[in-house]
Amino acid sequence: MADVDITKASNPARPGVNPIQDFIRKYGWSYVFVLPSMLAFTVFTLIPVIWAFIISFQDFRPRGGGGWVGFQNYTDAFTTQNGVFVEALKNTAFYALVTVTANIFIGLFLASLIQPLSARFQTFFRAAYYLPAVTSAVIIAVTWRWLFNTQWGFLNFLLSLVGAEPVRWLSDPDIALQSVILSTVFTIPAAGVVLFSAAMGSVPKDFYEAAELEGAGPIRKWWSITLPLIKSTTLYVVVLYTIASFEVFEKVYIMVPSGVGNSTQTIVTQIYQSVFQQFRYGVASAQAIVLFVIIATIAVVQFRFLKTDVEY
Amino acid sequence: MALSFARSTTGRQAPKRFTISRVLLWLALIVTTIISLFPMYWLFVTAFTPTQDTIKTPPDLFPQGSVANFERLFSQAKDYWSWFANSVLITIGITVFHLIFDTLAGYAFAKKRFPGRNFLFWIILSTLMIPPQVTLVPLYIVVQNFNLRDSLWAVILPGWANVFGIFLMRQYIQTLPTELEEAGRIDGCSEPGIFWRIILPLSKPALASLAIFTFVRFWNDFLWPSMVLIKSPSFTLPVGVASLQTEFSTDYGLIFAGSAIAALPMIIFFLCFQRYFLEGVRAGAIKG
Incomplete structure (x- = not known):
């Protein structure tokens, strides 16, 4: 400064x-x-x-309690309620892995596609992708729940057109989590597209011209120039989506209120239940700290791997 | 499709031929646009289709233009406009605070030196990674103890603590030329006067992004409001829409009439101020 x-x-x-x-x-x-x-x-x-x-280290209850209990809340978080929190951790990790990967690839792909278009079309597509993102996650989830409806939902109508049996998207415990993931993947990662396309637009033109003189084709240029030069944006987008996906709540809470067994429990739905249904404030805090540690650890690892020293 | 990758900057000089790669490019863009917008479209189709017609096969792909669902919404979900008003009050209460005080703080952090400045900034910075869920339990205890349940303040006050705007404004104000403030100072302008007459007007573009970020973020907020707003009249729109789903479980027309009205302000807002939205994303302001 x-x-x-x-x-x-x-x-x-x-x-x-x-x-x-x-x-x-x-x-x-x-x-x-x-x-x-x-x-x-x-x-x-x-x-x-x-x-x-x-x-998170106390026996804190709405009425009474309040002594120090060491790591009791942490062990309770993992072992009580039949270990549903462990289940929730696995579900959340799976959700994060699939949706972050899909979001990054779709974001990169669409940003690359709109790059050659005129400014007017670029703005149009960015806006079209972005529009659903200004709507509340609750409303998006309510809408997807309706699209997934077994009897009257639009997706099963599409399946019926090709003669397929209706799928119990959200009520079948084996696929409920996948259905939630599908809805996230089908929601275009708008911020990713906007950020990637801004980064791609700022790559100096002469890099591409030099590569063309060397005889590089479009794919080669994309792989060897575009990707390395937008790496810092990629890192930012990866961290952004990872954090958001680990904090997933509204989607599952609205789309699968019952949780169909434990198959769609996530870390935050567990925190919510620990506070509201079980009044275990200490355990809820311990679970929130676990969430924080997970997010921080992953972000540090991602920074390590995607750190870039390329400047231009 | 990869053939059109990275033609980015040379797009205009490339001859516009009708090639397979161009067809595939447009096909991909159109298909993804439909996928992106279809849930929104379906929301409005369902809202304008009488409920008895939403449960039939095949479904109507176009709305009938019936407003019966809206009439039923207003007569049966009596608190709907109260939810709407709560959402407006809460969102404005939080946004106005951030516009004024984030700019003040951002200005101090960007342009002024004072003991403790780096320490304060470091503390804010170090809490950015902490997920908001960590503060849920303590804030919930406070709300219980102060009997703030069902009070709009229980949502507004914690909303003031969001520090993102301080960063955004600091980043922006740092780019403003210091000469202007000095000129103001030489002309005898007081410190608040410099802020009000020089910094604030110059910060308009960043303020627009900040306003939009804050407005959208808190208009759509669900987790915290659903914890502290328990009785129906004090709900916000997202909490209310979620409750419609439990209360009128199969009256899809009514549920989507409620969702449509809740979604519409942000959609209109976005269409009007699209440029600032996308700039806000670039400034790192908006997740989506």
């Missing part, structure tokens, strides 16, 4: 003035400016985060 210390420049410290007054004159407004945001942040994020760590 090249910012100049203006405060000092325009208000040179005059000797002989009370140092407190001096401090206030120099910095007072800065503190006033950051105060409201910092206050909201401290009260509603910082303190709750620290408190959540503390609760």
Whole structure:
């Protein structure tokens, strides 16, 4: 940052003035400016985060309780309720793996496709892909639940056109999770398309011209120039979608309210149940911390693998 | 299709021939556009089709234009407009806070030096990776203890804590020339005056992205509002729509009439301010 210390420049410290007054004159407004945001942040994020760590080691219940229990909540989280949290971890990991991979490939693919188009068409397609993303996840989930309806749903209508038997998309425990994943994959990763296409648009043209002189074809150019040069965007998009997919909640909660056995439980639906149905605040906090550790670990690993030193 | 990859910058000079690769390119784009928009389309088709006609095979692919579902929605889900009003109040309450105070904080972090600046910024930065679910239990305990259940403040106040806007505004204000502030200072402008007359007007593009990001994020928020808004009159639209699904389980027409009205403001908003939405995504503001 090249910012100049203006405060000092325009208000040179005059000797002989009370140092407190001096401090206030120099910095007072800065503190006033950051105060409201910092206050909201401290009260509603910082303190709750620290408190959540503390609760995760306590026997905290709506009424009574409150002693230290060590790692009891963590072991309880994994072992009680017939180990459904372990099931939820597996489901979430599977959901994340499939949807993130699909989102990245679809995002890259569509961004590459719209790249050669005129600005007007690029804007049109970006908008068409983006439109569903401004709608609440609840409404998207309600709509997909209807599309998946066994008796009257549009997907089974399509299947009936080719003579296939209706599928119990969301009520068959063996495929309910796959159905939820399918709905995510079919929702175009709009932010990915926008970010990738912005990154692709900023790759210097002469790189491609040089490659053409060398006789490189379009695929070769895409693989050897486009992909390496947008790597930092790819990293960003991968991390973005990984975090979002590990926090998946509305989709499963709305589409499969019953959870059809445990087959569509995810980490966040488990946290929700620990608070609301079981009133186990300590366990819920422990589960949330586990979610945080998972996300942080994966993000660090992704940064390691996708880190790039290519600058242009 | 790969044949059209990376023609990016040379697109215009490439002769527009009717080749197989071009046909495949357009086919892929049209098919993905249909896949992308179809659920939205189906939502509105169902909303405008009488419920008895939504449960038949084959389904009608085009809406009938019947508003019977909406009439039933307003007579049976009596709190619907109350949900709508709650959503508006909550979203505006959070957005206005962020527009003013994120810009102030962003300005201080971008242009001013003061003891503790780096420390404060570091703390904010280090909490960015923490998933919001971590704060659920403590905030829920606070809401219980202060009897804030079913109060809109229970949703608005935690919404103020979102720090993303501080980053966005700091990044943007850093790019503004410092000479303008100095000129203001020399002309005897007070610090709040510099902010109000110089920084704020110059920050308009970033403010537009911030407003849109915040508005969409909290208009659509579900998890936290569903935990603290328990009684129907205090619901927001997403919480209300979710409750329609349990209350009117097979009245699809009614459920989608409710969904359509809830979705429409954001769709109109998007169509009007599309440019700022997409810029906001590029600034890293919007997940989607």
